[in-house]
Amino acid sequence: MLFNSLAFAVFLPVVFLLYWLVPQKFKWIVLLVSSLYYYMSWEPKYIIWIFITTVVSYFGARFIEKNEEEKKKKLFLSLSVIINLGLLVYFKYFVFISSSIVSMLKMFALPVDELTLKIIMPVGISFYTFQSVGYLVDVKKGKVQAEKNFGIFALFISFFPQVLSGPIARADSLIPQIKSEKKFDFDKASYGVRQMAWGFFKKMVVSAVCAQFVNPVFDNLKGQKGIVLVISVILYAFQIYCDFSGYSDIAIGSAGLFGIDLMTNFKTPYFAQSIKEFWSRWHISLSTWFRDYVYIPLGGNRVSKFRHALNLIITFLVSGIWHGAAWTFIIWGLLHGILQVIENYVYKIKFFAPKSKEKKIFSFRGIVTLLLTFTVVCFTWIFFRANTIGDAFYIIKNMFAGILSPASYIKPGIKFLAGDIESFVRLGVSMLILIIGDSFMLKNDVFEKLGKIKPVVKWLIYIVVLLAIFVLTPSNANNDFIYFNF
Amino acid sequence: MFKLFRNIISCILIVCIILVSVFALGQLIPNQYIKSYTAGVVDKYEVYNSPDRKPSVILVGGSNLGFGMNCEYLHKVTGKDFLNIGIHAGLKREFELNLAKTNVLNGDIIVLALEYSAYIEDKMNEPTTFYAVDGNKELMKLIPADNIFNLIRYYPLYLMKKVMDAVTNPYPNPSTEAYMRSNFDEYGDNKFDRPVSLHADEEMIPSIHISKEYVSDESVKSLKVFKEYCESKGAKVYMSCPSVDKRSVITSEKEIKEFEQYVYDQTGIEQISSVSDYILDSSYFYDTYYHLNNTGVQYRTELFLRDLEKVM
Numbered sequence: 038m039l040f041n042s043l044a045f046a047v048f049l050p051v052v053f054l055l056y057w058l059v060p061q062k063f064k065w066i067v068l069l070v071s072s073l074y075y076y077m078s079w080e081p082k083y084i085i086w087i088f089i090t091t092v093v094s095y096f097g098a099r100f101i102e103k104n105e106e107e108k109k110k111k112l113f114l115s116l117s118v119i120i121n122l123g124l125l126v127y128f129k130y131f132v133f134i135s136s137s138i139v140s141m142l143k144m145f146a147l148p149v150d151e152l153t154l155k156i157i158m159p160v161g162i163s164f165y166t167f168q169s170v171g172y173l174v175d176v177k178k179g180k181v182q183a184e185k186n187f188g189i190f191a192l193f194i195s196f197f198p199q200v201l202s203g204p205i206a207r208a209d210s211l212i213p214q215i216k217s218e219k220k221f222d223f224d225k226a227s228y229g230v231r232q233m234a235w236g237f238f239k240k241m242v243v244s245a246v247c248a249q250f251v252n253p254v255f256d257n258l259k260g261q262k263g264i265v266l267v268i269s270v271i272l273y274a275f276q277i278y279c280d281f282s283g284y285s286d287i288a289i290g291s292a293g294l295f296g297i298d299l300m301t302n303f304k305t306p307y308f309a310q311s312i313k314e315f316w317s318r319w320h321i322s323l324s325t326w327f328r329d330y331v332y333i334p335l336g337g338n339r340v341s342k343f344r345h346a347l348n349l350i351i352t353f354l355v356s357g358i359w360h361g362a363a364w365t366f367i368i369w370g371l372l373h374g375i376l377q378v379i380e381n382y383v384y385k386i387k388f389f390a391p392k393s394k395e396k397k398i399f400s401f402r403g404i405v406t407l408l409l410t411f412t413v414v415c416f417t418w419i420f421f422r423a424n425t426i427g428d429a430f431y432i433i434k435n436m437f438a439g440i441l442s443p444a445s446y447i448k449p450g451i452k453f454l455a456g457d458i459e460s461f462v463r464l465g466v467s468m469l470i471l472i473i474g475d476s477f478m479l480k481n482d483v484f485e486k487l488g489k490i491k492p493v494v495k496w497l498i499y500i501v502v503l504l505a506i507f508v509l510t511p512s513n514a515n516n517d518f519i520y521f522n523f
Numbered sequence: 524m525f526k527l528f529r530n531i532i533s534c535i536l537i538v539c540i541i542l543v544s545v546f547a548l549g550q551l552i553p554n555q556y557i558k559s560y561t562a563g564v565v566d567k568y569e570v571y572n573s574p575d576r577k578p579s580v581i582l583v584g585g586s587n588l589g590f591g592m593n594c595e596y597l598h599k600v601t602g603k604d605f606l607n608i609g610i611h612a613g614l615k616r617e618f619e620l621n622l623a624k625t626n627v628l629n630g631d632i633i634v635l636a637l638e639y640s641a642y643i644e645d646k647m648n649e650p651t652t653f654y655a656v657d658g659n660k661e662l663m664k665l666i667p668a669d670n671i672f673n674l675i676r677y678y679p680l681y682l683m684k685k686v687m688d689a690v691t692n693p694y695p696n697p698s699t700e701a702y703m704r705s706n707f708d709e710y711g712d713n714k715f716d717r718p719v720s721l722h723a724d725e726e727m728i729p730s731i732h733i734s735k736e737y738v739s740d741e742s743v744k745s746l747k748v749f750k751e752y753c754e755s756k757g758a759k760v761y762m763s764c765p766s767v768d769k770r771s772v773i774t775s776e777k778e779i780k781e782f783e784q785y786v787y788d789q790t791g792i793e794q795i796s797s798v799s800d801y802i803l804d805s806s807y808f809y810d811t812y813y814h815l816n817n818t819g820v821q822y823r824t825e826l827f828l829r830d831l832e833k834v835m
Contacts, residue, residue: 221524223524226524230527230531459650462680499534500537500541503538504541507538507542512677513646
């Protein structure tokens with residue numbers, strides 16, 4: 038059941054009505070049953086794996102808390118984490134690991150039987166596994182108490198707005214909200230609806246329109262050269278941003294309808310003026326998870342310079358691996374780690390050194406660092422999107438082919454963008470709305486402010502966004518969300 | 524809580540009213556694409572619905588018929604009346620069948636030659652649909668209900684293009700002369716001289732599945748309903764095949780036979796042609812893997828005549 042489907046358009050209002058009509062003590066049950074139904078709508082047998090994760094984490098946390106001995110706490114933590122991560126590794130990486138081993142053995146001309154295996158990954162496993170591992174570690178640290186109610190814990194793991202692709206929730210935030218007394222708040226619900234509408238616009242319009250340009254290029258690179266590759270990479274940057282942040286907005290907005298606040302997952306990341314800042318704005322729930330459960334336990338930056346650099350690289354390498362079982366993702370993660378290490382040295386140069394917390398984006402320095410950061414991020418997206426490493430290097434090698442003749446370099450780009458007037462209009466209008474919207478969101482909570490402005494202006498904005506969704510969504514758009522693959 | 528629902532529904536209603544208003548206002552600007560072959564569907568509709576029309580052999584399908592049959596020749600050889608109402612395949616199966624249903628006469632022989640994509644799905648190509656039906660209420664009635672929402676959504680973009688063309692280049696010619704509406708004769712055949720094959724040397728990516736795996740439940744249900752309707756009017760319905768470039772076909776002979784049997788079993792429509800006979804060499808084709816050149820048209824017409832004579 039995709040968010041942008043008719044089934045969800047029926048499912049959500051029904052759950053919403055039921056939730057607010059039942060007495061307080063049954064509200065969490067409504068959410069649990071609907072979350073399980075939602076999850077099983079993808080494939081009923083997937084429920085087994087999320088159930089195993091839930092049981093292992095529930096009892097793991099109870100045992101951790103119950104035992105006084107540090108040794109036993111560590112044992113139960115290790116056991117629970119190994120089982121949870123083991124499931125993730127099996128579903129996500131087994132085929133990749135085995136085929137990589139086979140390829141390496143073949144390189145040395147060693148005889149090997151290829152393992153023909155098809156393992157279908159349960160949806161959301163990367164996300165709910167991390168959520169449960171984070172919970173176990175927090176219980177061990179004493180940061181949060183082990184939840185005694187199995188049903189409420191199951192809801193924490195399977196809460197439908199965020200089970201498939203986050204935001205990865207922390208137990209100390211989500212569980213108390215599940216249990217707390219709720220009264221219907223019209224302003225909060227309206228905020229949620231506005232955020233959902235913006236999310237639908239980003240996913241169904243901007244991301245889908247960009248995909249129409251990007252996919253034919255990346256999926257058929259033969260003969261592609263020059264500016265068309267550059268434009269495709271840039272458009273992919275917007276495609277993935279709008280796809281994923283759109284999903285997050287819909288998830289957060291949906292949760293808001295039930296009076297539950299999920300953490301912000303994106304904060305206009307392409308306005309970042311450094312890679313470090315980019316990661317404080319992009320997929321925040323994941324980057325903070327890696328910070329708290331990988332980077333800091335490794336020592337963070339409270340170690341030697343060399344060890345700090347190593348910690349950064351390891352953290353981002355793991356992040357790359359988390360994204361997918363392919364060398365392209367590993368290189369992508371590695372690149373980000375290395376770039377952050379380089380950046381720490383670049384900051385020593387006066388021009389690039391962060392001057393204060395409040396950085397002016399529209400100063401000369403601000404624009405230069407913003408464009409530089411965006412360029413570097415786009416470069417890393419090449420590896421993220423390319424089907425193979427070979428494809429990624431093909432793009433890098435050919436994207437500036439012919440640049441010494443500017444006129445003939447630029448002409449194919451104009452044809453690529455504006456050859457079909459309809460697609461060009463969709464792209465132009467949708468990007469304009471996106472840039473205007475995100476620019477306002479830089480310093481304002483737009484969804485809140487919309488609730489307070491004059492009704493005429495507010496309704497005009499609603500109608501423009503809704504019209505944009507209706508009219509600009511390509512009819513042959515792929516409705517899947519990119520991050521469902523992770 | 525109900526205020527929230529009221530606001531959401533009000534917003535959606537306002538947007539729908541705006542879209543319908545845009546559509547109504549857009550009708551004030553005439554169809555700019557009347558010179559294109561797609562717009563020629565109205566000519567076929569008018570001939571087909573002419574009060575003087577006698578029972579005939581009616582050819583129903585996509586442009587494999589418009590660019591692939593010589594009905595004048597068939598008329599001369601058999602003495603029967605023929606009418607080719609094959610239209611742009613972007614209008615899709617349901618529109619083609621609805622067009623055929625507008626005037627079924629007792630004694631008609633209706634022969635279907637649908638492009639293979641018609642068995643898979645039925646989503647109309649939006650610009651093609653508007654080129655064909657814009658400004659014509661009778662043709663608009665033939666649009667299947669499940670396509671209306673997408674067409675209404677698309678209309679503002681089409682209107683933008685229509686206004687731009689009306690201002691800068693009114694009633695533009697199609698990009699290729701072969702696709703002029705004026706090239707179609709009274710039988711519904713395209714008579715543009717197509718002596719050669721324009722794409723015989725081009726690399727073709729095989730993409731046509733002729734397999735029962737690619738036959739949707741909706742398509743067989745729709746064909747069954749069509750057959751029953753036509754028979755209730757006293758007409759007979761048969762299935763022939765489109766001619767298709769062999770380089771574009773993916774499937775094996777076995778799968779093709781299974782496809783033929785499956786379609787017959789599911790629809791009950793008697794097949795007068797064998798799919799394999801109509802998978803032709805690329806030298807017979809003009810510019811796409813369904814459109815024939817002059818030689819191809821004659822070859823296919825004679826093939827079809829041989830098949831039709833079995834049931835005439």
